Amino acid sequence: MxxxxxxxxxxxxxxxxxxxxxxxxxxxxxxxxxxxxxxxxxxxxxxxxxxxxxxxxxxxxxxxxxxxxxxxxxxxxxxxxxxxxxxxxxxxxxxxxxxxxxxxxxxxxxxxxxxxxxxxxxxxxATAQLTTNQRLYRLGTLTPPDPAPPGRARLATGDDHALVAQWHAEFSTATGGRPMRDPGRWAEGRIAHGGITFWETPDSTPVSMAGALPKVAGQIRIAPVYTPPALRGHGYAAAVTAAVSRAAQAAGADEVLLFTDLANPTSNALYQRIGYRPVRDFAVHTFRT
Missing domain, CATH: 3.40.630 (Aminopeptidase)
Structure with missing residues (x-):
């Protein structure tokens, strides 16, 4: 420099x-x-x-x-x-x-x-405390789970608003705090631009969701990815993340990105299995007076 x-x-x-x-x-x-x-x-x-x-x-x-x-x-x-x-x-x-x-x-x-x-x-x-270590990943060669769990990916619609808002609030709590933005308004905005995808079982029950932000400067970032605790361990998060990643590539993204919490080895391993590779480590420090 x-x-x-x-x-x-x-x-x-x-x-x-x-x-x-x-x-x-x-x-x-x-x-x-x-x-x-x-x-x-x-x-x-x-x-x-x-x-x-x-x-x-x-x-x-x-x-x-x-x-x-x-x-x-x-x-x-x-x-x-x-x-x-x-x-x-x-x-x-x-x-x-x-x-x-x-x-x-x-x-x-x-x-x-x-x-x-x-x-x-x-x-x-003020007192600074390191609260989160994150890693930025970039998609290399997409490798969807094989076999995929039963079901399919589908875009969330206005009829899913309440569930998207609920899961956003649950995701925010699970990752360290209350939602910074109103979950209802957040859900409305994401659904409006096709930014939420569900994985749903063959009986059309949503079991996991992944979001994608709009393309800017050739990059699309995947966020958030959430599966309710009772539904984890079935491969739903990997399946829905792979589906959203494929859609981002189809939309012309030069780079497909996501962040993980390094304190969660399960999610870090999951994203690497489907083709994501580390780019750089990030951190959040919280200030208290």
Whole structure:
């Protein structure tokens, strides 16, 4: 990485942010998948896509004006930060703390997130705790389970709204907390763009679901994947994830991506069996005052 003068620019204007940093985000779609999908949703749906409070954006430029890193936050979510040097992470912590930002945490590449968390502790007196280790995977050669469990994949429709909302709430609880967004509105939005697929048994009972975000910069990210606890162990998650992955490829995605929690060896092994390969490790640090 070239020598960077840590000059962070802050804005609440999505158009300004994308005009300045959109090219940088699209330069590495896999590594920037979160910010690409978040800004796409904000562009299509407005700030209400994530909550009532306005989002915040930041980008780092060098002395020649080239963008080297970006950050965004859609309250109440954590700050999302792309890879950057420790001194640049420290400079961003300084800018945000001086501007009075109260952050619940940071999410980003593991080394960058750790550097920002350390800087935030030093500058604000908050306590940072590593709460989640994640791994980003990219689909290589898709290898669907053979044999597949009995049943088939199908897109969720408006008639499935209540179940999709329920399973989203259960997924959020199972992965560490309450839903940040209203489950009903989340379900409505996902169903509207064909973003939820069920695996259903031969008697048409849904037993697992997988989501897919809209294609942005050639990448589609699979999220979430959920099977109710009583229905696990039958291969439903692998089957529905393979079906959604195949659909993403058919939709023209250059890269099909997903995140896993490294604390869950079952899901990590499952995705690798069907063709996903590691790209980079990420981490979430939570801040407490």
């Amino acid at each position: 070239a020598s960077v003068a840590p000059d962070w620019h802050l804005t609440r204007d999505l158009e300004v942010f994308l005009d300045c940093a959109g090219g940088f985000l699209r330069s590495e779609p896999a590594l920037h998948t979160v910010q690409l999908t978040v800004t796409d949703a904000l562009a299509r749906q407005g700030s209400a896509a994530y909550g009532p409070k306005p989002p915040h954006f930041a980008w780092l430029t060098d002395r020649d004006g080239a963008v080297w890193a970006t950050a965004l936050r859609t309250p109440p979510y954590e700050l999302n930060l792309t890879a950057t040097a420790p001194e640049a992470a420290d400079a961003l912590a300084a800018r945000l703390s001086e501007a009075g930002h109260a952050l619940p945490g940071v999410n980003g590449p593991a080394d960058t997130a750790a550097a920002f968390a350390t800087a935030w502790e030093r500058r604000t007196g």
